[in-house]
Amino acid sequence: xxxxxxxxxxxxxxxxxxxxxxxxxxxxxxxxxxxxxxxxxxxxxxxxxxxxxxxxxxxxxxxxxxxxxxxxxxxxxxxxxxxxxxxxxxxxxxxxxxxxxxxxxxxxxxxxxxxxxxxxxxxxxxxxxxxxxxxxxxxxxxxxxxxxxxxxxxxxxxxxxxxxxxxxxxxxxxxxxxxxxxxxxxxxxxxxxxxxxxxxxxxxxxxxxxxxxxxxxxxxxxxxxxxxxxxxxxxxxxxxxxxxxxxxxxxxxxxxxxxxxxxxxxxxxx
Numbered sequence: 001x002x003x004x005x006x007x008x009x010x011x012x013x014x015x016x017x018x019x020x021x022x023x024x025x026x027x028x029x030x031x032x033x034x035x036x037x038x039x040x041x042x043x044x045x046x047x048x049x050x051x052x053x054x055x056x057x058x059x060x061x062x063x064x065x066x067x068x069x070x071x072x073x074x075x076x077x078x079x080x081x082x083x084x085x086x087x088x089x090x091x092x093x094x095x096x097x098x099x100x101x102x103x104x105x106x107x108x109x110x111x112x113x114x115x116x117x118x119x120x121x122x123x124x125x126x127x128x129x130x131x132x133x134x135x136x137x138x139x140x141x142x143x144x145x146x147x148x149x150x151x152x153x154x155x156x157x158x159x160x161x162x163x164x165x166x167x168x169x170x171x172x173x174x175x176x177x178x179x180x181x182x183x184x185x186x187x188x189x190x191x192x193x194x195x196x197x198x199x200x201x202x203x204x205x206x207x208x209x210x211x212x213x214x215x216x217x218x219x220x221x222x223x224x225x226x227x228x229x230x231x232x233x234x235x236x237x238x239x240x241x242x243x244x245x246x247x248x249x250x251x252x253x254x255x256x257x258x259x260x261x262x263x264x265x266x267x268x269x270x
Contacts, residue, residue: 007098007126008151008174011050012209012230020266021226022050024211025258026102026235028068029054029085030075032242037075038088040242040254045095047255048262052092053129053233056085056103067236082111086123093124100127100153100174108141117144127151127174135171142171153177158198166205175209175231176202180216191221196228219257219264226265234261 015022025044030037045052057072057080089099101120108116108130120128128150130141135154145152151174156165158179169176180195195212202210212225213233222232241254 008051011098012175015050016230018266021229022211022231023048023258023262023265023267024051024053024231024233025049025238026053026055026233028071028075028239029056029088030078030080031057031071031239032074033078034080034084034088038092041092042095043255044258045097047258048267049097049258051098051100051231053100053102053235054089056082056101056107058104058107065236067239071239082107086119089125090123098126099124100129101125102129102131105130105133113141114144117141117148117150120150121148125150127153129153129155129177131155135168138171146173151175155179156202158192158194165202169206169208172208175211176206177233178202178210178212178229179214180212191215191224199228219260222261223264232261232265
């Protein structure tokens with residue numbers, strides 16, 4: 001199924017022409033505060049992000065490890081509201097790169113699926129990831145996304161069966177999100193040796209860009225993953241550098257980290 005989001009198309013095409021994978025950092029919306037989130041998002045984009053994945057916080061983020069769980073809880077404690085999140089993303093969309101929301105299903109359903117997707121589209125959001133929504137239950141949301149030109153991005157894990165992989169690919173637009181490990185998000189020290197073969201198999205089945213997330217924690221790991229995929233997603237390690245307890249120089253290291261990831265993928269700044 002072809003991608004439906006122009007910004008994502010442009011981003012992946014640009015990276016492909018440069019002979020590298022796209023860098024997709026992850027930030028939690030409203031963490032450490034809404035103002036700081038926007039400041040960090042702008043810095044991350046300026047440091048080399050090609051696509052920005054933004055998590056809308058949830059009280060029970062089942063797919064996430066302790067770092068992203070904590071970021072979600074801090075954001076909620078500070079009064080995060082979906083309407084504020086959409087307003088913030090509308091401002092960030094002016095910077096030009098694609099924005100992709102990661103959000104759990106009950107947050108969307110409580111807000112109202114049609115209202116949620118409509119607000120996402122109005123905020124110029126390019127894609128939506130709902131990690132706890134199985135494809136058998138996602139048709140309404142997929143149809144709303146298609147109607148509003150928002151990509152519906154599904155996940156494939158190391159335990160996904162071959163027949164289910166085909167069905168997930170059929171229900172996916174934008175790009176395919178490959179979970180690199182069996183487990184929750186969080187920095188790891190090494191990659192699963194079966195990962196390159198898994199991505200190669202997926203590439204034989206679809207022309208969708210294949211992006212790998214969960215566990216990538218160093219520029220060296222990012223460079224390795226970028227060698228066989230179309231995109232590298234980095235979240236927990238970045239969020240661990242963006243912490244209210246850190247002083248300014250330590251927080252600045254988050255931007256240096258993104259720049260190092262970008263360079264490891266073969267990117268360069270003018």
